[in-house]
Amino acid sequence: MNNNIDTVLFDLDGTLIDTNELIVSSYLHTLEHYFPGRFQREDVLPFMGPSLHEVFGNLDSTKVDEMIRTYRKYNISNHDSFVTEFEGVTETIKALHDSGFKLAIVTTKIADVAMMGLRLTGLDRYFNIMIALDDVKNAKPDPEPIYKALDLLGSQPESAMMVGDNHHDVLAGKNAGTKTAGVAWSLKGKEHLATFEPDYMLDEMTDLLPILGVK
Structure with a gap:
């Protein structure tokens, strides 16, 4: 925890x-x-x-x-x-949101297409902040998008975690000084992602809740 x-x-x-x-x-x-x-x-x-x-x-x-x-x-x-959502995603995001966690999307998609996916799955209600490709000069694994999200949220790197399915996400988090979590359902494979040594590996999205002390 x-x-x-x-x-x-x-x-x-x-x-x-x-x-x-x-x-x-x-x-x-x-x-x-x-x-x-x-x-x-x-x-x-x-x-x-x-x-x-x-x-x-x-x-x-x-x-x-x-x-x-x-x-x-x-x-x-x-x-x-x-497009569909992964199992346990809405449950997890809602629990984090209701517990007062500050949440943001950091994506290499352009904003309007990213919003299509958030709206389609109903996740848009939980995210007021999104840093997309068109918001930055340097995409992940550069830390710029993470720094930008943290600045908008009023957060510090040491109190944040970056969660993603790709080594670009893990490296961006490490480069920005956040904790990192990889997801085992990465299309490139859990083993590939593990070689970049995220702090946590999630077999299911709900695994994030006990890590963050949410019941």
């Missing part, structure tokens, strides 16, 4: 809401258009976590903006048919 934590920052995709199939499908749709026959499902898993600009920039720096537009058009069109 950690009684020093009063602030919890959450990644969104792959942590609170299950957008994995939507993201994989969006990547495959986009990459098949620009690189026919080159990419399979397993090839796009490493793309989960980094920003679209980083991923597409590494593939073809001359078509980054065009590829991002193609990706986002497909992603938004198919969003609601793919």
Whole structure:
């Protein structure tokens, strides 16, 4: 139990809401258009976590903006048919909210698309603060988005925890000086995430409650 934590920052995709199939499908749709026959499902898993600009920039720096537009058009069109929340998420977030914890979303998604997922799952009622890709110059694992969220919440790094499904989340938390928690349902695998040594590993989202002293 950690009684020093009063602030919890959450990644969104792959942590609170299950957008994995939507993201994989969006990547495959986009990459098949620009690189026919080159990419399979397993090839796009490493793309989960980094920003679209980083991923597409590494593939073809001359078509980054065009590829991002193609990706986002497909992603938004198919969003609601793919996206669900992970088990125990609403229960956990509501318990933290009702217990007085300060909560925020820190995501590498752009704000309007991130809000689609929060509204679809009803989680938007618990989060007044969200730091999205369009709010920062440097995305996770840079600490800038975490610092920005903490500043808006009036919190200090030593009283905060960053929860996410990707090593970018764990490293961002470490770089900012917060506690960190990884989630075992990470698409890249619990073992992969464990190599980045988060302070806690959650097998279920509700595991967070006893860690934070919430009954």
